Amino acid sequence: MKKTTVFLVLFVSLALVCPALAQPGGGMGMGGGMGGRIYNPQTVTTVKGTVEKLEELTMGRSMAFREFRLKTDQGSLLVYLGPGWFLDEKKFAVKAGDAVEVTGSQVTLNNQPALIAREVKANDTTLKLRDDQGLPVWRGMGRGTGGGAGQCPAL
Secondary structure, three states, X not given: OHHHHHHHHHHHXXXXXXXXXXXXXXXXXXXXXXXXXXXXXXXXXEEEEXXXXXEEEEEOOOEEEEEEEEEEOOEEEXXXXXXXXXXXXXXXXXXXXXXXXXXXXXXXXXXXXXXXXEEEEEOOEEEEOEOOOOOEOOOOOXXXXXXXXXXXXXX
């Protein structure tokens, strides 16, 4: 009963937040209430490095977002990719030790450097995740619970 309640609260929260996130320049973004969307086209940069660790953030039963820790010459940063189903559909996978090149918006989250990936090059493959304004290419694909999970550009 508790799991169902927690999932329901999470689902309703996402249903209310995701439409606001989809508006250009509006919503909370990944910063959790820090103003406009956190992806900023003016902070776009390209970094190269080695994947240190893969991580997956699971929300409910059907929402899983992927990210990895990237070791660069300037230090380590977290790279936010997107939903696992989208990466699986595109047959895009990286593993620890892979050399990658990532273009995306450079941000600070939880006082740590991070990059919201727009494009990732790894293993002779290039995957586009977001457009030039940071809107996810998977939006509107109707994946996840109630169609909202696949459309939510939060990660």
